[in-house]
Amino acid sequence: xxxxxxxTGVDDTPPLFTVAEPRxxxxxxxxxxxxxxxxxVEAAHEVRLLGRGGAGFPVATKLAAVRRGARVVVNGSESxxxxxxxxxxxxxxxxLVVAGTALVGAAIRSRRMVIAVSDGASAAxxxxxxxxxxxxxxxxxxxxxxxxxxxxxxxxxxxxxxxxPDGVRVLPHERGLDDRSTYASNVETFAQLALLAAxxxxxxxxxxxxxxxxxxxxxxxxxxxxxxxxxxxxxxLRHVLGAHTGPVLVGGYHGTWTTRDDxxxxxxxxxxxGIGWGAGVVAVLPEDTCPVGEIAxxxxxxxxxxxxxxxxCTFGLPAIAQDLASIxxxxxxxxxxxxxxxxxxxxxxxxxxxxxxxxxxxxxxSAFKEDVRRHLAxxxxxxxxxxxxxxxxxx
Amino acid sequence: MSSLRIDWTRCDxxxxxxxxxxxxxxxxxxxxxxxxxxxxxxxxxxxxxVASCPRLALRVEK
Numbered sequence: 309x310x311x312x313x314x315x316t317g318v319d320d321t322p323p324l325f326t327v328a329e330p331r332x333x334x335x336x337x338x339x340x341x342x343x344x345x346x347x348x349v350e351a352a353h354e355v356r357l358l359g360r361g362g363a364g365f366p367v368a369t370k371l372a373a374v375r376r377g378a379r380v381v382v383n384g385s386e387s388x389x390x391x392x393x394x395x396x397x398x399x400x401x402x403x404l405v406v407a408g409t410a411l412v413g414a415a416i417r418s419r420r421m422v423i424a425v426s427d428g429a430s431a432a433x434x435x436x437x438x439x440x441x442x443x444x445x446x447x448x449x450x451x452x453x454x455x456x457x458x459x460x461x462x463x464x465x466x467x468x469x470x471x472x473p474d475g476v477r478v479l480p481h482e483r484g485l486d487d488r489s490t491y492a493s494n495v496e497t498f499a500q501l502a503l504l505a506a507x508x509x510x511x512x513x514x515x516x517x518x519x520x521x522x523x524x525x526x527x528x529x530x531x532x533x534x535x536x537x538x539x540x541x542x543x544x545l546r547h548v549l550g551a552h553t554g555p556v557l558v559g560g561y562h563g564t565w566t567t568r569d570d571x572x573x574x575x576x577x578x579x580x581x582g583i584g585w586g587a588g589v590v591a592v593l594p595e596d597t598c599p600v601g602e603i604a605x606x607x608x609x610x611x612x613x614x615x616x617x618x619x620x621c622t623f624g625l626p627a628i629a630q631d632l633a634s635i636x637x638x639x640x641x642x643x644x645x646x647x648x649x650x651x652x653x654x655x656x657x658x659x660x661x662x663x664x665x666x667x668x669x670x671x672x673x674s675a676f677k678e679d680v681r682r683h684l685a686x687x688x689x690x691x692x693x694x695x696x697x698x699x700x701x702x703x
Numbered sequence: 704m705s706s707l708r709i710d711w712t713r714c715d716x717x718x719x720x721x722x723x724x725x726x727x728x729x730x731x732x733x734x735x736x737x738x739x740x741x742x743x744x745x746x747x748x749x750x751x752x753v754a755s756c757p758r759l760a761l762r763v764e765k
Contacts, residue, residue, distance in 0.1 A: 472712075473712075474712070475710040475711065475712030475713055476710055617711065617712040618711035618712060618714070619711065619714060619715070619716050619733055619734075619735040620711070620731065620733065620735050621711075623733040623735075624731075624733065627732075627733075649732075652731045652732070652737070656709075656711060656735070657711045658710070658711050658712045
């Protein structure tokens with residue numbers, strides 16, 4: 309791993325690393341030529357570019373669906389507390405983000421372009437980059453919490469409505485910002501599109517795998533060297549985890565705990581293995597913290613993040629969090645009832661929150677099943693809960 | 704084959720749907736509907752359940 313940037317003391321951005329020749333983390337002021345909507349759709353299709361926010365939707369499909377004059381929304385709200393990659397990107401490489409936004413805006417002849425962020429340092433860096441570039445891009449600061457960072461909720465907030473997901477889902481390309489057709493994606497997607505336009509599809513695909521060319525940004529937590537990394541797609545996760553053995557969290561707090569040691573950064577392949585790359589968080593737990601306590605702490609936080617619109621999420625997540633707190637304390641808990649509760653919350657809500665949160669808890673209980681078993685037997689491990697997994701850190 | 708969809712932002716867990724369509728809908732421990740198979744339900748009963756929801760949270764999807 310090569311250290312790119314350790315500016316401790318400047319702000320709280322974690323250090324940036326790269327595993328190979330950096331792409332995203334190399335381009336200060338990239339020369340991004342203007343490209344047509346059709347060029348972008350074809351190039352994104354050729355390199356199989358997937359959105360970098362969490363859902364991993366094909367960029368070409370979304371770009372082809374928006375109408376001429378559509379709005380552009382860049383989601384830089386990074387509401388996932390374990391993730392740092394978007395803020396690292398916006399603070400250190402804001403010109404790349406702005407170039408990607410202007411590129412898409414020009415291609416679809418956009419009437420309005422908005423970058424939504426939730427922290428002051430990113431907003432300041434982006435505003436300076438917008439002034440350097442000259443394109444009419446607005447930088448909005450939002451404060452909507454975890455579920456409010458979901459794109460539908462974010463757009464509702466930008467439209468001066470309650471920043472919560474809609475009950476009947478309408479995709480942004482149909483109706484989004486200003487109730488008009490909107491191309492909305494995560495901030496890293498726009499950086500990747502800028503690189504794609506600058507390099508062309510062939511050169512862009514010179515790194516990565518056949519299934520997913522290019523590179524990815526990820527946030528590494530709990531390891532000896534923590535920070536934000538750029539890795540070529542296809543890289544084995546064990547390369548960045550070092551000597552650590554034991555369960556790995558992939559994807560963040562809507563993600564998956566796994567005991568597998570053969571995972572590679574390749575969204576289509578991971579998906580075929582039942583693992584979502586999500587927002588690109590990779591976390592492990594050191595030996596000196598209680599894993600059940602770490603999971604319980606995040607479960608309690610996730611329960612508190614519910615928008616409280618949907619019954620199973622409003623009532624189910626706190627019940628699950630309470631079960632976990634009891635397991636940590638070594639109290640009597642019926643594990644079958646907990647399994648039933650996890651199943652009864654998954655998939656039953658207007659947004660992905662109940663499904664993602666129960667996936668995090670359910671896979672965590674399986675991955676750390678020996679620890680869970682001892683707690684359930686009334687023999688808690690006695691280790692403290694250090695809070696390795698952050699909860700809504702300072703912005 | 705049509706299916707029943709719930710708008711979770713509207714549903715308040717009144718439970719009327721489960722009483723009108725017990726062969727297809729049960730309730731979870733918090734009183735919110737769990738949709739099962741619609742095979743044994745008549746389409747007239749399904750329509751009645753949809754129309755009776757006090758929150759208009761149920762709809763039939765093709």
